[in-house]
Amino acid sequence: xxxxxxxxxxxxxxxxxFRGDRDILRPxxxxxxxxxxxxxxxxxxxxxxxxxxGNRPSNVLIFGKTGTGKTAVVRYLEREVKRLKRESADSxxxxxxxxxxxxKVEYVYVNCEVVDTxxxxxxxxxxxxxxxxxxxxxFTGWPMEKVYESLRDSIExxxxxxxxILDELDKLVTKxxxxxxxxxxxxxxxxxxxxxxxxxISNNLKFTELLDPRVKxxxxxxxMIFPPYDAEQLKDILSDRAEKxxxxxxxxxxxxxxxxxxxxxxxxxxRRALDLLRISAELAERNNDTCVNTDHVYKAKNKxxxxxVREAVNTLPTHSKLVLYSILLMQENGKDKLTTGEVYSxxxxxxxxxxxxxxxxxxxxxxxxxxxxxxxxxxxxKSFGRRGRTKEIQSSVSEADIIDLIxxxxxxxxxxxxxxxxxxxxxxx
DNA sequence: TGTCCACTGGAAGGGAGGGCTT
DNA sequence: AAGCCCTCCCTTCCAGTGGACA
Numbered sequence: 001x002x003x004x005x006x007x008x009x010x011x012x013x014x015x016x017x018f019r020g021d022r023d024i025l026r027p028x029x030x031x032x033x034x035x036x037x038x039x040x041x042x043x044x045x046x047x048x049x050x051x052x053x054g055n056r057p058s059n060v061l062i063f064g065k066t067g068t069g070k071t072a073v074v075r076y077l078e079r080e081v082k083r084l085k086r087e088s089a090d091s092x093x094x095x096x097x098x099x100x101x102x103x104k105v106e107y108v109y110v111n112c113e114v115v116d117t118x119x120x121x122x123x124x125x126x127x128x129x130x131x132x133x134x135x136x137x138x139f140t141g142w143p144m145e146k147v148y149e150s151l152r153d154s155i156e157x158x159x160x161x162x163x164x165i166l167d168e169l170d171k172l173v174t175k176x177x178x179x180x181x182x183x184x185x186x187x188x189x190x191x192x193x194x195x196x197x198x199x200x201i202s203n204n205l206k207f208t209e210l211l212d213p214r215v216k217x218x219x220x221x222x223x224m225i226f227p228p229y230d231a232e233q234l235k236d237i238l239s240d241r242a243e244k245x246x247x248x249x250x251x252x253x254x255x256x257x258x259x260x261x262x263x264x265x266x267x268x269x270x271r272r273a274l275d276l277l278r279i280s281a282e283l284a285e286r287n288n289d290t291c292v293n294t295d296h297v298y299k300a301k302n303k304x305x306x307x308x309v310r311e312a313v314n315t316l317p318t319h320s321k322l323v324l325y326s327i328l329l330m331q332e333n334g335k336d337k338l339t340t341g342e343v344y345s346x347x348x349x350x351x352x353x354x355x356x357x358x359x360x361x362x363x364x365x366x367x368x369x370x371x372x373x374x375x376x377x378x379x380x381x382k383s384f385g386r387r388g389r390t391k392e393i394q395s396s397v398s399e400a401d402i403i404d405l406i407x408x409x410x411x412x413x414x415x416x417x418x419x420x421x422x423x424x425x426x427x428x429x
Numbered sequence: 430t431g432t433c434c435a436c437t438g439g440a441a442g443g444g445a446g447g448g449c450t451t
Numbered sequence: 452a453a454g455c456c457c458t459c460c461c462t463t464c465c466a467g468t469g470g471a472c473a
Contacts (some may be wrong), residue, residue: 141448143456176458317460340436360462365437381437385471389437424455 010075017250017285017292026244027067027271030075035240036233037069040226044077047222051161052084054101056188056195059219063205064226070201073226078107103336104160112172118180119147121172125164125184126151139374148183152190159193159331167202170207178211185218228268234260237270238277246281252293257278259297276300309397312374316411319359320367322350325406327377328399329418339390342363346418354413368393376402 023029034041050057064070081102088102108128115121123137126147130136132135137150156164164184166172170181188198200219208216229237239257256277263273279300284292316324326346330338344361351358359367368391372379378396383389407414 053446117458138448140446140457141450141455146449146456190448231472346442362463363438363461364436366461369438381469383469383471384435385469386434386473387471388433389469390436 002265016249017290018245019247019280022245022278022282025242025274025281026238027072027274029241030072031241031244033240034069034072034076034306035236036229037073040069040073040224041076041223044073045080046059048077048163050082050241051105051163052081052102054098054104054324056161057163057197058196058221059185059200060222060224061200061202061208061220062226063202065267065269066203067263067267067271067273068228069270070226071167074167074199074201075109078109078163078165081105081107101161106160106162107165108162109167111167113121116172116175116220116374118144118176121166121180122147122151122183124312127414129154129157135345135424139300144179152187155187155194155196156191158181160195162194163199164196165199165201167201168203170202170204171208173207175283178215180217181219182212185215191223229264230268231257231260231264231279234263234268234270234273238273241274241321242277250281250291252291253409254294256291258294262297262301272304275304279303308378309402311404312376313397315401318356318409319347319364320371321406321409321412322354322356323347323364323367323405324371324376324395325412325415326418327348327395328406329415331395332399336394340393341390343368343393349418350412350415353415356411367393 007076024031043064044060047057047060062070062074070146085102085105085157108125110121110124112121115124119140122144123139126137135149142150167195169181171372176307181198182199184196184198198219208220211219227348235256237325238259242256259273259276263269263274266272276297280296281292283303284296289296313321313324323343326343326349327338328344329350330342335342340361344364347364348358368377369380371377376395379391379393381389382392406412
């Protein structure tokens with residue numbers, strides 16, 4: 001490249017494979033049609049239509065695994081309601097609905113994986129109805145009762161039907177209990193002008209076991225279960241989006257089938273299928289290839305998996321990194337399966353090397369469980385009879401890559417020869 | 430059958446850090 | 452400034468556990 005040529009020039013000169021908006025292949029994009037979710041849309045619409053008549057729809061709980069279209073269906077209906085509001089504002093309206101009632105419907109969407117505290121959820125909902133910055137509920141500081149009262153008063157300020165969507169609801173309940181749901185599910189008894197309806201979305205059918213029975217019955221007035229997509233259905237979804245996203249003849253024969261088949265293996269996850277297709281095309285584009293083939297799909301699959309692990313490790317707090325480092329180093333030194341005691345001894349030694357004060361073993365057992373949940377290690381409780389009961393721990397990621405990644409952390413002193421000789425003895429050579 | 434080990438994991442509470450109210 | 456609230460991260464305490472072993 002000549003010295004004075006812009007760094008982006010060669011990329012700009014290559015032919016783009018995407019037709020324009022590549023967000024069409026992102027899971028957050030809501031298309032005009034949602035293939036294979038027609039029944040779920042109809043079912044939910046038949047419940048929600050009550051809001052358009054100025055009444056309170058039943059609360060709904062929606063269950064289904066990741067990528068089964070739960071959020072897409074709910075947001076699809078939200079968009080349709082907004083469209084109807086716009087149309088009603090400037091046109092003749094079907095006389096079965098009053099323009100006034102349609103105008104009063106408000107949707108509030110909260111992702112409880114992002115906002116996972118009682119305070120945060122209440123604040124987010126409450127602030128949707130407050131325009132003045134000075135009247136907003138602050139980031140923190142108020143007692144919960146006051147936050148709730150502020151939320152209730154702002155909803156009640158004018159007559160409306162508010163549909164609150166709580167996505168990933170199980171995350172909120174597992175982490176912070178059901179007090180938000182308790183308040184929100186009884187809020188209607190304290191409202192005169194307005195009405196509130198709840199839509200809870202969850203990956204986990206069992207989370208309702210954690211709820212107070214009163215909350216459970218109020219919340220679960222209607223239940224819907226979204227089945228996973230099969231490979232054929234995923235194929236339809238991908239074909240639909242690919243048609244809009246790519247120039248003609250860009251995709252190789254088996255690309256969509258392969259993406260669908262790989263995602264179908266992962267409990268029919270449409271999100272994964274779309275990511276695979278998008279990243280395959282991005283890899284092809286970066287490579288200046290003129291079309292996308294199955295090699296790109298396999299590369300995309302590896303890239304997604306690798307990125308997930310690297311992302312997870314990078315965002316770990318230092319103590320968790322040390323715990324993982326201890327496990328990886330001892331495995332590299334020939335110890336296949338480890339106990340909590342061995343990992344803790346290794347962790348303490350590494351901490352000493354890096355000048356980090358160690359946490360207690362109790363806290364480390366929690367960090368080990370968290371690493372297990374992230375899929376970075378496998379930890380299962382096992383009894384060794386007289387030799388006690390403990391967790392048996394193994395890493396589930398490639399050692400060399402992750403060790404390098406952890407050693408990039410400035411606070412952690414690189415160590416190689418960490419050996420263990422039992423839970424009470426760990427040595428640095 | 431009872432003992433014992435090496436923990437597990439729940440409960441309670443401390444304290445720091447963010448912020449608001451009076 | 453003092454008092455209060457909420458969240459997060461952590462410690463301390465302790466009853467409970469599964470299975471080998473005497």
